[in-house]
Amino acid sequence: MIMDRENLIPIQDFCSIYKVPETFIASLYEYELIEITTTENTQCVSVTQIKNIEKLIRFHFEMDINLEGIHAISNLLDKVETLQDEIKKLHNKIDFYERE
Amino acid sequence: MPYIDYYKILGIPKNATEKDIKKAYRKLARKYHPDLNPNDKEAEKKFKEINEANEVLSHPENRKKYDEHGKDWKHAEEFEKAKQQQQQYQGNRQQQYSGNFNESDFSDFFESMFGGSSKQRSSNTMFRGQDFNAELQLNLKDVYTSHKRTLTVNNKNIRITIPAGIENGQVIKITGHGGKGINNGPNGDLYITFNIVNNTHFKRDKNNLYTTIDLDLYNALLGGEVTVDTFDGKVKLKVKPETQNGTQIKLKNKGFPVYKKDGQFGDLYITFNIKTPTNLTDKEKELFTELSKLR
Numbered sequence: 001m002i003m004d005r006e007n008l009i010p011i012q013d014f015c016s017i018y019k020v021p022e023t024f025i026a027s028l029y030e031y032e033l034i035e036i037t038t039t040e041n042t043q044c045v046s047v048t049q050i051k052n053i054e055k056l057i058r059f060h061f062e063m064d065i066n067l068e069g070i071h072a073i074s075n076l077l078d079k080v081e082t083l084q085d086e087i088k089k090l091h092n093k094i095d096f097y098e099r100e
Numbered sequence: 101m102p103y104i105d106y107y108k109i110l111g112i113p114k115n116a117t118e119k120d121i122k123k124a125y126r127k128l129a130r131k132y133h134p135d136l137n138p139n140d141k142e143a144e145k146k147f148k149e150i151n152e153a154n155e156v157l158s159h160p161e162n163r164k165k166y167d168e169h170g171k172d173w174k175h176a177e178e179f180e181k182a183k184q185q186q187q188q189y190q191g192n193r194q195q196q197y198s199g200n201f202n203e204s205d206f207s208d209f210f211e212s213m214f215g216g217s218s219k220q221r222s223s224n225t226m227f228r229g230q231d232f233n234a235e236l237q238l239n240l241k242d243v244y245t246s247h248k249r250t251l252t253v254n255n256k257n258i259r260i261t262i263p264a265g266i267e268n269g270q271v272i273k274i275t276g277h278g279g280k281g282i283n284n285g286p287n288g289d290l291y292i293t294f295n296i297v298n299n300t301h302f303k304r305d306k307n308n309l310y311t312t313i314d315l316d317l318y319n320a321l322l323g324g325e326v327t328v329d330t331f332d333g334k335v336k337l338k339v340k341p342e343t344q345n346g347t348q349i350k351l352k353n354k355g356f357p358v359y360k361k362d363g364q365f366g367d368l369y370i371t372f373n374i375k376t377p378t379n380l381t382d383k384e385k386e387l388f389t390e391l392s393k394l395r
Contacts, residue, residue, distance in 0.1 A: 050228060050286075051228060051231075054228060055135050058133075058135055059135065062129075063126060063129055063130050063133065064126055064130075065130070073136065077136070077138065080138060081138060084138070084139055088269040089269075091268075091269065092267065092268050092269060093305075095268070095298070096303050096304070096305050
């Protein structure tokens with residue numbers, strides 16, 4: 001059941017669809033890897049987080065990476081993405097000066 | 101279509117047990133999975149090979165067929181025919197990694213042996229479709245104005261609007277135009293990376309443009325008017341008397357459009373390169389000498 005008003009999915013439904021234990025989602029929240037919204041006394045995740053949660057599910061259930069590892073990896077991936085953006089900007093900057 | 105040694109890909113001997121295969125696969129997947137290697141095409145390629153090797157070796161029926169006939173892959177067609185006469189293969193899949201993969205991610209060798217990916221999750225888990233990544237090369241002039249363009253992604257035509265002012269390397273997301281969702285899951289997204297080629301004489305830094313124009317000595321000394329090329333046409337420009345070499349002037353709003361801000365433009369910066377006359381006549385030399393004596 002998707003709650004139309006705010007595009008939220010109750011965690012219970014999410015876990016049933018993805019066949020993951022609710023404790024896993026709770027742990028992701030504890031590690032600040034996802035956000036949980038409570039509405040009408042129901043804990044939900046936003047649909048915008050699905051892609052990220054699917055990735056975290058793959059890390060844990062398919063690659064056998066524990067939560068501490070996922071936490072470390074997520075932080076490093078954020079850094080990788082920031083650096084990749086920075087490289088892109090620097091490439092554009094280099095291109096600018098190489099046209100001198 | 102070369103023979104692919106799946107054992108070599110996973111780094112395991114031919115007599116490896118299922119446990120060995122799983123272990124080797126997981127080890128390599130942790131190294132090359134695209135989730136762990138964002139925007140790394142080499143890792144993605146490597147992972148596809150690993151995934152394919154696992155697809156074959158982790159399933160006893162596939163592995164048997166591969167072991168018996170893999171090297172003699174030309175006979176695969178015969179197997180394919182035989183297979184088609186049988187019921188459609190619906191075997192239980194071993195666990196495999198999901199993510200951004202579809203049938204086209206398997207090699208021709210694999211397709212010939214096993215007739216395409218039989219990759220299905222053993223459960224009815226609902227998953228988002230794979231995200232597609234595409235690159236689009238455009239000239240700087242193309243992105244000066246917003247325009248529509250039709251792209252063909254996986255044999256489907258998608259008409260998109262490319263907003264003016266898009267940057268080189270910028271990625272835009274077209275929601276829902278990726279792969280189909282699994283078990284009624286939502287579709288993936290399409291990510292387009294723009295590769296903007298600048299074949300103009302303007303240099304671009306975000307929304308500002310830069311160019312250098314030659315100015316003759318007399319215009320520089322006495323002032324005058326020059327015609328300057330801007331990105332959207334020519335403009336006449338007044339030159340102040342006694343303009344120095346390297347002087348930079350700014351033409352407001354004559355730069356590049358600001359991304360997704362209709363009607364807003366950056367500025368155009370023009371640097372003057374003063375050209376001194378050459379091949380002076382005797383008369384000119386005489387006059388310049390006279391001038392120099394006045395200073």
